[in-house]
Amino acid sequence: MTDQNVVIRADDLSIRYPSRDVRSRFVAVEGVSFTLESGEILGVVGESGSGKSTLAATLGLLGGHATTELVVPEICGGSLSMFGTEIRGIGSRSRDRLALKVGYLAQDGAERLDARLTVAENIAEPIYSRDRKFSSREAGLAVATLVDSVQLPLGLMTSFPYELSSGQRQRVALARALILEPQLLIADDPTRGVDVTVRAGVLEVLRELRSERDFSAVIVSSDLAVIEYISERALVLHRGTVVGFGPINGVLQEPIHPYLKALAASRLGTVSA
Numbered sequence: 001m002t003d004q005n006v007v008i009r010a011d012d013l014s015i016r017y018p019s020r021d022v023r024s025r026f027v028a029v030e031g032v033s034f035t036l037e038s039g040e041i042l043g044v045v046g047e048s049g050s051g052k053s054t055l056a057a058t059l060g061l062l063g064g065h066a067t068t069e070l071v072v073p074e075i076c077g078g079s080l081s082m083f084g085t086e087i088r089g090i091g092s093r094s095r096d097r098l099a100l101k102v103g104y105l106a107q108d109g110a111e112r113l114d115a116r117l118t119v120a121e122n123i124a125e126p127i128y129s130r131d132r133k134f135s136s137r138e139a140g141l142a143v144a145t146l147v148d149s150v151q152l153p154l155g156l157m158t159s160f161p162y163e164l165s166s167g168q169r170q171r172v173a174l175a176r177a178l179i180l181e182p183q184l185l186i187a188d189d190p191t192r193g194v195d196v197t198v199r200a201g202v203l204e205v206l207r208e209l210r211s212e213r214d215f216s217a218v219i220v221s222s223d224l225a226v227i228e229y230i231s232e233r234a235l236v237l238h239r240g241t242v243v244g245f246g247p248i249n250g251v252l253q254e255p256i257h258p259y260l261k262a263l264a265a266s267r268l269g270t271v272s273a
Contacts, residue, residue, distance in 0.1 A: 007083060007184055007216045008036035008059065014077030015051070015058050028054040028073065030240045036184075036216055041207075043227030043248070044220045046237035047259070053107055055237070056188035056220045058087075060104030082184070100130075103182035103215075107189045109173035113161040120157040123147070123176045130180070146175040149212065150205050167198040171205065178209065185210075185217040191226055203229050224263050236260060 003009075015029040029051040036042045046052040058073050059082070080087045085098055106112065113122045123143045127134050147157055150171040161169055170190065177185060190206060191199045207230060210217055219230050227234050228248055236244035236251060238259040244251040252264040 003084065005038045006035050007038055007040075008034075008218070009081045010034050010078070011080075012078035013075065013080050015054055015073045016076045017054075018072075018074050027076065028240055029058075029237075031078070032235075032237070032240075032242050033078075034235050034242070034245055036218060038216055039214065040233065041210060041217045041219060041231040043231035043234040044218060044237065045222065045224055045227045045234055045263070047222060049239065050237040051240040052220045052222075052237050053188050056104075056186050056218065057106070059218060060102065060106065060186040060188075100180060101183045103177040103180065103185045105173055105177040105185065105187040105190060107192055107220075109177065109188075110161075110166065110169040110193060113169060113172060113176075115161055118158050118160055119147070119152075119164070119172050120144075122161065122172060123179055126176060126179050142179060143175075146179060149209055150175045151201070165195075165198075167194045167202060170194050170202055174202075174206065174209075178213070178215075181213065183215050185215055186220075187217060188220045189222070190219060191221065191223070199226070200229065206230065224266055228267075236263070 011033050013029065013032045014027055016027040019026075032055065034042070044052045044055060054073050058075065058080070061072055075088045082098060083101055085094055090098070114125070117125065120140070120143050123146060124139045127139050127142070143157065144154060147154055152168060152171055156164065156168065161172070164172065170193065174187070174190065177187070187206070191202055194202055203226065206219075219227065221227055232248065233246060234244065234248045234251055235242060236259070238257065243257040244260050252260060252267065255261045255264045
């Protein structure tokens with residue numbers, strides 16, 4: 001594996017939440033190492049509090065995406081590179097260039113859709129944030145293409161988020177994250193809030209989009225069945241540290257860590273179709 005084929009490389013990465021009080025600074029991820037190869041979907045799985053969402057936020061937000069959060073995670077140890085660019089200490093210009101390559105679907109992405117905007121306007125908003133003079137015709141075509149790709153009726157483009165089901169809103173959020181045609185998608189719990197009966201449909205759309213658009217992806221979930229459905233390799237986190245990394249079957253074949261044993265025991269469950 002050459003560096004040209006590595007989209008993300010984390011070496012002994014530690015991430016904390018900043019605070020004026022040094023004693024209250026919380027290290028959420030500690031000593032994590034992994035790689036994401038070009039064209040790969042890597043699954044990140046762990047319980048609540050394992051650090052998986054912190055890792056996703058770091059990849060998405062430090063990859064150049066804006067946030068309304070009051071507290072943003074920061075790298076406090078080790079190194080993290082994306083597309084060969086070191087993230088720690090990154091300058092604003094490099095961050096802006098990197099942002100064009102990274103799409104970020106936050107854990108509450110469907111809930112963050114602007115209720116005042118239509119589906120089409122929500123999806124197109126990242127385009128106009130980059131270039132307010134962008135052709136409305138080209139933006140409309142790009143939005144319509146993505147709406148069709150995420151398997152939503154084109155008639156919903158003029159609807160508002162509150163008129164959609166949870167599964168439809170999640171697909172709109174996914175389309176919004178992909179509208180700038182990123183080379184890397186970071187998706188934190190893409191099936192969150194989605195009815196179990198349509199969960200597999202959302203994941204299948206994601207898998208088909210990855211094949212069509214040829215991007216790499218990091219998919220985060222607390223549900224092993226979701227990770228198995230969407231990826232071949234998994235990074236398993238427990239209390240902020242890595243307890244397993246590699247092909248899913250290999251990681252769970254002879255588990256030693258108690259959390260890995262619990263995951264292996266849960267493999268009888270499947271994603272509902």
